[in-house]
Amino acid sequence: MHELSIGREILETAVHHAEGRPVLLVSVTIGALRQVVPDSLQFNFAILARGTVCEGARLQARLVPARLRCECGHEWELHELSFLCPRCGGGRTSVLDGEQLSVESIEVEEAPCTARR
Amino acid sequence: MHRTKVRVASDLLDANETIARANRADFDRAGVRVVNLMSAPGAGKTALLERVLIDGVGELRVGVLEGDVQGSLDADRLSALHVPVTQLNTDPGFGGECHLDANMVRSALGAMELGEVDLLVIENVGNLVCPAEFRVGEDARAMISSVTEGEDKPLKYPLMFRTCELVVVNKIDLLPHLDFSLERFLENLERVNPGVEHMLLSARTGKGVEGFARWLTAVAGGEAAHA
Numbered sequence: 001m002h003e004l005s006i007g008r009e010i011l012e013t014a015v016h017h018a019e020g021r022p023v024l025l026v027s028v029t030i031g032a033l034r035q036v037v038p039d040s041l042q043f044n045f046a047i048l049a050r051g052t053v054c055e056g057a058r059l060q061a062r063l064v065p066a067r068l069r070c071e072c073g074h075e076w077e078l079h080e081l082s083f084l085c086p087r088c089g090g091g092r093t094s095v096l097d098g099e100q101l102s103v104e105s106i107e108v109e110e111a112p113c114t115a116r117r
Numbered sequence: 118m119h120r121t122k123v124r125v126a127s128d129l130l131d132a133n134e135t136i137a138r139a140n141r142a143d144f145d146r147a148g149v150r151v152v153n154l155m156s157a158p159g160a161g162k163t164a165l166l167e168r169v170l171i172d173g174v175g176e177l178r179v180g181v182l183e184g185d186v187q188g189s190l191d192a193d194r195l196s197a198l199h200v201p202v203t204q205l206n207t208d209p210g211f212g213g214e215c216h217l218d219a220n221m222v223r224s225a226l227g228a229m230e231l232g233e234v235d236l237l238v239i240e241n242v243g244n245l246v247c248p249a250e251f252r253v254g255e256d257a258r259a260m261i262s263s264v265t266e267g268e269d270k271p272l273k274y275p276l277m278f279r280t281c282e283l284v285v286v287n288k289i290d291l292l293p294h295l296d297f298s299l300e301r302f303l304e305n306l307e308r309v310n311p312g313v314e315h316m317l318l319s320a321r322t323g324k325g326v327e328g329f330a331r332w333l334t335a336v337a338g339g340e341a342a343h344a
Contacts, residue, residue, distance in 0.1 A: 002216075002246045002247040002250055004215075005214070005215070005216065005247050005250065005251075006129065006250075009129040009130075009132075010129065013125060013127050013129065014125075017123050017125050017127075018123070021121075024120060033275075033276070034276070035246075035275070035276055081272055081275055081308065081309065082308040082309075083279075083308060083309060083310065083311055084307070084308055084311055090311075091307065091311020091312050092311070092312075093311070100128075101128065101129045101130060102126065102127060102128045102129055103125045103126075103127045103129065104124075104125060104126060105122055105123060105124050105125050105126075106122075106123045106125055107120050107121065107122050107123070108120070108121050108123055109118050109119075109120060109121075110118065110119055110120070110121040111118060112118065112119065
């Protein structure tokens with residue numbers, strides 16, 4: 001359900017950087033630990049974008065897997081939800097990757113020089 | 118017409134973090150420590166606060182910022198206890214947000230007498246998802262998970278269970294009537310947030326509530342403060 005709040009943040013960021021130009025594509029990076037449901041995000045974004053320069057824009061999400069590191073030195077990609085080290089069973093683990101939530105770029109439609117034929 | 122790529126590289130939560138830091142600076146200046154209290158709807162946030170405020174938290178002067186989508190039912194309950202309560206509704210002007218963010222809390226700062234409290238408890242909107250994403254300038258975060266919600270909740274809402282310094286397990290007076298396995302809940306909690314502090318209590322009977330009062334006192338004293 002936080003896809004609505006996140007969709008709104010994405011929209012505000014994209015509209016700000018579009019500077020009035022129509023937006024065709026919004027590229028976002030989402031870490032697995034953010035627990036974002038991409039379909040739900042697309043759906044919410046499309047609705048929120050109505051009436052803005054982002055109306056009809058495609059939302060492209062790059063999903064980053066979660067990677068953890070234990071103090072025993074073991075590093076692993078998180079597949080099932082446990083933050084305990086699969087090697088030593090310890091709980092002193094840190095997150096290396098997978099917490100991103102950012103807009104990377106947008107693609108806008110740029111009017112060519114305004115000379116009329 | 119042609120396509121142009123515009124580099125943005127903007128962290129979506131940066132704007133919120135910036136305002137949260139400004140809130141934190143204001144709280145620090147006023148000498149107020151702040152707890153962000155979160156849970157699902159009906160887990161007992163207001164009930165726990167009522168219980169703990171009736172008994173008192175040592176010599177601490179406690180204020181409450183009450184976040185709700187609509188209405189002032191909770192604020193009214195707490196006002197009856199003669200503690201300073203400020204109501205913050207997310208509905209008018211905010212589009213009925215399901216959480217408090219740093220900017221909403223900022224908008225309420227003017228209505229609060231920060232000089233009159235040592236500890237401010239911000240009761241977030243009941244929700245296990247969105248509040249986890251938005252810091253509001255707090256020193257520590259606590260969440261309540263009640264036994265009627267089931268033992269699988271840490272696995273379903275890891276973001277929330279991982280973001281807190283304290284997990285309160287509420288409604289333990291109901292355990293004899295439920296299939297809830299406390300052991301399995303604590304196992305799930307350990308998998309999601311290894312080593313996190315937790316406490317068992319019943320806001321209804323008062324059992325274990327003194328532990329929560331002690332934790333609040335520690336936060337007010339600068340312990341358990343979050344970076």
